[in-house]
Amino acid sequence: MTVEWDRSVAAALHEYFVKREGELLSFMRALVEVESPSGDLEGNSAVVSLLAGAARQIDLETEITFESNPDYGTHLLIRAFGKGRTDAPATLILGHTDTVHPRGSTTERPWREEDGRIYAPGIFDMKANCALAFESLRACATLKLQPAHPVVILLTCDEEVGSQSGRALVEAEARRASRVLVFEPSAPGGSAKTARKGTSTYKVRAEGRAAHAGLDPEKGASAVLEIARQIERLHTFNDAARGVTVNAGVVSGGTRSNVVAAEAQTEIDVRFSAMADALRMEETILNLRPFDERVRLSVEGGINRPPLERSEAVVALYEHARRIASGVGFELGEASVGGASDGNFAAAVGATVLDGLGIAGDGAHAAHEHIIKSDIARRGAFLSGLLITL
C-alpha cells in the first residue's frame, strides 16, 4: 500500500508545490494578517475559521473538531485519510495558531518580500507552516498519493504561553499516534530539531527579620542578602556538559535602603536535556537550606515541559526524513535546541517526535521574523513525502 519514494513521486510533488505557490502565499498572508496573539479570542476565532475553511475545500473526507477553551480560544483538530481505517494509529502533525506578536504588529511591519525572504510577524512561528500543513494534505489528495497512515493535524491556540489548555489534547493525540511531526520553525539552515530541552520554573522566597540598618543591624536577618547568596549557589548548578542551565532572571525584595530587608524573592528558569537531571535539580531546589539560619526559605514551582530526548527512535525518524529531503534536492540538517514546544509533551507520553520541520527562516518572536521563499515548494514536497512514506 505504501507509495514508493522514487524520483517521479518526488518530482510530481515538487511540481505541484511550484504551481500552487501563488495560492499558498495568499493563504499564508491571509493567516498572518488575521492577528492572533495568545488569548485574543477574536483573532483566534478568525484564524481558526480560515483554516477550517481551507480544510473543507480539500477534496477528501475530513473530520473537523473544535475544542474550545474560554480563556484561550479554540484548538483545531482535523482528521483526514482515515476512511476504512479509523482505528489505525495516525501520523500526527502538531502546530499552533497563536503568536507572540501583539495586535498592530502587522500594521507596523506589514508583509514584505525582499531578497528572497518574506517578512511578517508570526510567519515563521508558525502561520506559514499551518498553511503548508493543509497544502500537504491537498497535495496528497490531488496527486492521489495515499498517506501510509491516517493524518491528524492538531493546531493548539495557547502554545506560546505554555499550552495550559492544549496540553491534554496534545498528549491524548500523541498517545494514539504512530509518529509525531512538529511543523514548528526549523533551526538555522532549515534543520530539524531532534532534541529540545525541557523547562522548569521556580520561585524562591526568603523571609528574614527587619531592623534599622544603622542603629542595630545585628538584630536584622537580611532576606536580600540570603537571596543574593542563593542566586550565587543556584548559578553554580549550570552544567554545560550535561545541558543543564539555571538562570535567576527576576529578583525583588526589601523596602528601603536603610532597612535590613525582611523579605526577598527570585524567579528561576531551569533547562535540561534529560529527565534525570530535571528531577535531580528539582530535589536540590526544593530543599535549599538558608545560609543564615534565622531566614526562612520557601520554594514553589516545578517541571513544566519535559525534555524531548534524542532517542534511537527519534534518530531513525530523522534519518528517514533526511532521505525524503534528499529526494527533493536538499540536505536536512539536525539540531538540538534550548526552547521547548508541544513536541516535548508528545515525547513525554512515549511518542516518536521529529520537531522543527517548518519552512527555513529566522527571527521567531522578533521584528525580523521571516521565511525563505525558495524553501517553500521543496519543503511542501518533503512534508507530503513524509506523510506518504511514514
Ligand SMILES: [Zn+2]
Ligand atoms: Zn511556535
